[in-house]
Amino acid sequence: MISSQTAPKPLTRNEGLKENSPMLAxxxxxxxxxxxxxxxxxxxxxxxxxHGIYQGDDRDTRKVAKHYQYMIRGRLPGGIVPPDxxxxxxxxxCRFANKTLRITTRQSFQFHGVTKTALGPLMxxxxxxxxxxxAACGDVNRNVMAAPTPATSPLVDLIQQHxxxxxxxxxxxxxxxxxxxxxxxxLKLTEEEKNFVDPLYGKTYLPRKFKIAFAxxxxxxxxxxxxxxxxxxxxxxxxxxxxxxxxGGGLGMSHGNVQTYPRVADLIGFFPTDxxxxxxxxxxxxxxxxxxxxxxxxxxxxxxxxxxxxxxxxNELETRLxxxxxxxxxxxxxxxxxxxxxxxQLDGNYFxxxxxENGRIKDTDTYQLKTALRRVVEQFRPEMRLTPSQNLILVxxxxxxxxxxxxxxxxxxxxxxxxxxxxxxxxxxxxxxPTCGLALAEAERFSPELMTRIEGLLTELNIADEEIVVxxxxxxxxxxxxYMAEIAFVGRGPGKYQLxxxxxxxxxxxNQLWKENLKDADIIAELRPMLxxxxxxxxxxxxxxxxxxxxxxxxxxxxxxxxxxxI
Ligand code: SRM
Ligand code: SF4
Numbered sequence: 001m002i003s004s005q006t007a008p009k010p011l012t013r014n015e016g017l018k019e020n021s022p023m024l025a026x027x028x029x030x031x032x033x034x035x036x037x038x039x040x041x042x043x044x045x046x047x048x049x050x051h052g053i054y055q056g057d058d059r060d061t062r063k064v065a066k067h068y069q070y071m072i073r074g075r076l077p078g079g080i081v082p083p084d085x086x087x088x089x090x091x092x093x094c095r096f097a098n099k100t101l102r103i104t105t106r107q108s109f110q111f112h113g114v115t116k117t118a119l120g121p122l123m124x125x126x127x128x129x130x131x132x133x134x135a136a137c138g139d140v141n142r143n144v145m146a147a148p149t150p151a152t153s154p155l156v157d158l159i160q161q162h163x164x165x166x167x168x169x170x171x172x173x174x175x176x177x178x179x180x181x182x183x184x185x186x187l188k189l190t191e192e193e194k195n196f197v198d199p200l201y202g203k204t205y206l207p208r209k210f211k212i213a214f215a216x217x218x219x220x221x222x223x224x225x226x227x228x229x230x231x232x233x234x235x236x237x238x239x240x241x242x243x244x245x246x247x248g249g250g251l252g253m254s255h256g257n258v259q260t261y262p263r264v265a266d267l268i269g270f271f272p273t274d275x276x277x278x279x280x281x282x283x284x285x286x287x288x289x290x291x292x293x294x295x296x297x298x299x300x301x302x303x304x305x306x307x308x309x310x311x312x313x314x315n316e317l318e319t320r321l322x323x324x325x326x327x328x329x330x331x332x333x334x335x336x337x338x339x340x341x342x343x344x345q346l347d348g349n350y351f352x353x354x355x356x357e358n359g360r361i362k363d364t365d366t367y368q369l370k371t372a373l374r375r376v377v378e379q380f381r382p383e384m385r386l387t388p389s390q391n392l393i394l395v396x397x398x399x400x401x402x403x404x405x406x407x408x409x410x411x412x413x414x415x416x417x418x419x420x421x422x423x424x425x426x427x428x429x430x431x432x433x434p435t436c437g438l439a440l441a442e443a444e445r446f447s448p449e450l451m452t453r454i455e456g457l458l459t460e461l462n463i464a465d466e467e468i469v470v471x472x473x474x475x476x477x478x479x480x481x482x483y484m485a486e487i488a489f490v491g492r493g494p495g496k497y498q499l500x501x502x503x504x505x506x507x508x509x510x511n512q513l514w515k516e517n518l519k520d521a522d523i524i525a526e527l528r529p530m531l532x533x534x535x536x537x538x539x540x541x542x543x544x545x546x547x548x549x550x551x552x553x554x555x556x557x558x559x560x561x562x563x564x565x566x567i
Contacts, residue, residue: 009294014139017046018204022196024050024138025176029186032120039068039116050140050205051177052133053119060434070114071435072097072122073136077167078146078160078214079107079386083377086384088129090374096122100370102431103359105480106143106211107386108136112435123181134177139206141170141284145213145222147233148385149338149353150345150395153216155240159233162273163214166280170212172198172205200281207291208299210284211250213388214243220333220507222388223481225249225264228301229283234270234329242272244328247283247313248305251478254297255492262483262510263302266310268317269325282320286313336469336484336507337426338391341417342402350397352405355419358429358444359390372412376405390428422467423458424451428481432474432491439474441491446520447472450489453524461535468544469505472497483510486545487527495520501530501558502548511545512558 018024026047031037040048045055054071061067074089081089089109093101098113114122126133136143146163150156174196179187197203214231215224224230230246249265271279287301290308305313318324340353356369363370373392377384380401382394397405406416419425430436432443451470458464471485482488482500484507489497496517503511518526530552531544538547 011293012296012299014046014296015204015207015293017043018139021047022198022203023174023176023187023189023193024172024205025174025180025187025189028176029180032116032180033186035117037116050135050138050172050174051123051181052136053123054137054437056435056437058113058434059437059439068116069112069435070116070119072111072114072119072126072133073104073143074109074126075132075134075136075143075167076108076386077144078163079148079388080160081109081384081386083381083383085129085131086377087374088125089131090370090377092122092125092129093370096125099362101361103356103361103386103390103392104143105359105388105390105428105430107145107148107388108143109386110431112431120181120184124184127182132177135170135172137209139208140172140201141167141206141210141212143167144170145211145227145388147214147216147219147221148387148393149219149221150351150385150393151339151343152219153233153235154238154346155233155235156216158240159214159216162231162276163212166212166276169277170200170280170284172201174198200284202288204293206284206288207293208287208296210287210301212280215333217331218334219339220336221338223336223484223507225508226251226262226478226481226484227265228287229280230265231276232331234331236329240273242270242329243276243279244268244270244331245279245283245325247317248302250300250302251481251483252297252300253476253478255476255498257297260297262478263306264508264510265302266305266313267328268310268314269327270329271323271325275321275323278321279317282317285320286316290316333506333508335505336389337505338387338389338393340391340419340425345396347396348399350399350402352394352397352402352416353387354392354394354409354414354416355425356391357424357448358431360444361392366413368412369414372409372414375408379408380405421451421455421458422465423454423470426467427451427470427472429472430474430479436474438477439491440493441474441495441497442520443472443474443480443489443491450520450523454527457524457528457531461531463531463535466544467505469503481507485511486543486548489518489523492517497523499523499526502545502553504545504549505543509545509549512553514558516559 026044096118097111102110144167211227212229213222213227231243245268246265251262253260385393429443429447432439469486471482472489474491484503488500499515500511501514
């Protein structure tokens with residue numbers, strides 16, 4: 001008899017669902033065709049995620065009645081959007097969604113507020129624009145991030161190409177996506193297809209999501225250490241010689257559950273570029289084979305590495321790959337974030353980085369970014385790149401086009417230079433209410449007003465030009481990567497936030513919990529004494545996050561928090 005201590009823990013419900021419907025089809029096609037069905041079943045909801053679709057409801061109106069609606073996320077490796085695709089997405093947002101486009105923290109677009117009736121046509125239109133949403137969510141590799149800023153290196157395009165190749169190599173092979181959304185036919189699976197086994201993922205896919213990013217030092221704009229798998233480009237004599245591999249990053253946690261914690265990735269070693277796809281598959285399959293399938297809150301690669309140890313992980317990976325990693329090569333990150341305004345590219349053309357507050361492309365009475373972008377893209381056809389800080393870059397603008405583009409933006413009240421205070425430009429926030437089913441507090445809707453209050457405080461202290469990285473999320477899942485920020489607000493309940501302090505501008509250090517359950521109305525009063533002290537005692541050029549760790553936390557120890565906190 002197996003004692004209760006040694007009995008294996010039961011697998012999660014999701015594991016059973018994947019096992020029973022490995023094509024990831026469920027009964028999606030049937031429910032889609034059934035006009036009387038107001039929503040998909042809970043089981044189908046899990047499959048929908050693999051197709052890039054989330055089912056939720058409008059949380060503003062939930063108390064009156066539950067209005068089901070859908071969020072659709074694209075798969076856009078490296079955040080690259082050709083002009084025709086942007087025009088198609090703009091049309092799609094107007095015809096089938098809530099007339100806004102939302103740039104995500106992983107360089108993709110989300111459409112919000114889509115009704116069940118509009119879902120089919122929207123998915124068809126996305127695919128007609130030569131884009132896809134497959135595997136944008138679900139227990140698979142997600143959108144691969146890659147450094148988007150053109151001027152940083154002549155090798156940006158090559159590294160973007162590598163990101164696309166890795167993304168393509170890790171796409172699940174199910175036919176269901178195409179049949180349901182593109183062909184629009186009801187799935188009739190043969191017996192063999194019912195027992196489909198994906199050649200990479202197997203029958204039950206991954207235990208949980210998996211994320212990859214490519215960084216080009218010195219800019220850590222992709223927040224590489226927060227990814228399950230990271231590639232840091234090593235460029236010597238202007239040639240890409242290979243990548244340093246990082247593994248085991250991730251940010252999601254739950255309040256009050258010390259078994260869950262944010263973790264920065266470990267540096268594993270260096271490898272040459274011809275091994276890129278093998279290494280990607282190697283790390284992904286370690287997650288596939290060793291991730292915890294009994295507890296989804298504990299199912300990320302970061303826990304496998306933290307608990308089994310780095311040496312175990314390296315050995316396991318090297319055994320799978322059949323070669324050993326060389327010691328990591330030297331590299332240095334100097335900052336995260338984007339480089340705003342107009343800049344000359346290496347080819348003589350220009351790129352323009354526009355601040356998009358919290359990633360929301362929309363029109364209001366005082367600001368018409370959506371209309372202006374549409375006009376610029378139609379008239380001048382620049383490539384668009386979405387950034388991990390929820391901004392966008394127009395690439396390949398000819399010198400003689402700049403003035404006309406500036407005029408279009410100015411006519412729509414959009415600045416192309418001096419686009420905001422340095423601290424506002426360094427802020428991001430997740431969508432939270434009303435679309436996110438997991439939000440405990442406001443983020444995107446509150447962050448602009450909070451930034452105005454913080455700007456007021458910085459002006460009062462004579463440091464109006466200071467750049468402080470501020471991030472806000474509506475819950476502890478970490479979608480706007482709050483745990484890397486110099487100041488972060490993480491939703492705890494309506495109008496209440498956990499305040500974290502002490503990330504660094506290179507985005508290599510986790511911040512620490514300073515205050516729990518801080519009311520939104522008390523945020524400025526909480527920040528004032530420490531910012532005042534910062535102004536009085538900082539060293540020359542010292543940033544707020546570094547000062548917090550060097551000085552403030554020495555006198556006022558933070559709340560000890562994470563089991564995996566290595567600081
Ligand atoms: Fe996220 C879940 C939005 C980047 C960690 N995330 C969600 C969902 C889908 C809520 C849900 O499961 O019902 C959110 C949809 C809200 C809405 O209304 O649109 C959501 N996550 C986002 C986006 C849109 C935030 C943004 O401000 O842009 C980002 C979409 C990225 C993309 O294009 O793929 C987004 N999410 C992230 C990141 C940051 C990153 O990847 O660089 C993280 C932290 C890194 C990580 O994964 O560890 C992140 N999201 C999570 C988690 C916690 C995962 C965990 O390991 O515990 C959840 C909850 C879950 O999966 O159960 C989650
Ligand atoms: Fe939703 Fe939480 Fe992610 Fe914000 S951090 S989008 S509230 S899951």
